[in-house]
Amino acid sequence: MADIWLETGLSGTPALFTYTEIPIALVVLAIVALLKLIRNNHVAMVVNHALILVGFLLCFCTSLAYANQMLEPITWMVLNGIGLYLAYVPFTSSLFERLIATFNRPANVGFLTYLADSFGYLGTVGVMLYQSVSTSEVNWNTFLTQLSIVSGLVGGVLTLGSLLFFIKKEREERSNSPALPLAGAIN
Numbered sequence: 001m002a003d004i005w006l007e008t009g010l011s012g013t014p015a016l017f018t019y020t021e022i023p024i025a026l027v028v029l030a031i032v033a034l035l036k037l038i039r040n041n042h043v044a045m046v047v048n049h050a051l052i053l054v055g056f057l058l059c060f061c062t063s064l065a066y067a068n069q070m071l072e073p074i075t076w077m078v079l080n081g082i083g084l085y086l087a088y089v090p091f092t093s094s095l096f097e098r099l100i101a102t103f104n105r106p107a108n109v110g111f112l113t114y115l116a117d118s119f120g121y122l123g124t125v126g127v128m129l130y131q132s133v134s135t136s137e138v139n140w141n142t143f144l145t146q147l148s149i150v151s152g153l154v155g156g157v158l159t160l161g162s163l164l165f166f167i168k169k170e171r172e173e174r175s176n177s178p179a180l181p182l183a184g185a186i187n
Contacts, residue, residue: 007141008073020074024081032089041101042170048095049163053156055086060152063145080148087155092116102170 005016031051038044059080066076096112131138 003140004077004144005073007139010073016074020077020081023078024085027082028085028089031086032093035090035094041098045095045098045102045166046163048090048098049159049166051090052087052095053159053163055083055088055090056152056155056159058083058086058152059148060156063148063152067145067149080144083152084148087159088120099166102166103173 001017005013010016035044035047035051038047060083062071062076062079062083065071066073066080071079092113096109096116100107100109
């Protein structure tokens, strides 16, 4: 993050980290907290997917706008951060719980969360390896912008595919088992 600020010309201000990270934390925390108010697991599964999709689209759109100099660096970092965490936090904190409850399967959300987190850490290691073996100087501002555009687009498509898959799967299960209700409420 310090390297990104350096490349935008805004380095040397420690308060910049606080100024950008607090709004991100508050917005994402409020949205994820509101997810707990949804009692119907099917609805919550769809809303989780929608939030993840909005997060990816926010990353894509704001990074594209920033790359075309339509957004200031601070605005971009806040909006991109909200998008990144909006895609990540519902995915690792409540989507798996709601999927398990929607399909009424015995499962352990801990394993699924661990598996998802491990891929996140693998991505971090990949970036560090790239930095270590790259012979050219890495412009982290450009790197984050391009990564946000690509991951926003790819993540959005995959999230939409996931949502459509699970909706279809739930309909198939309901049609094969008339006794199965449409995702009951959480106890």
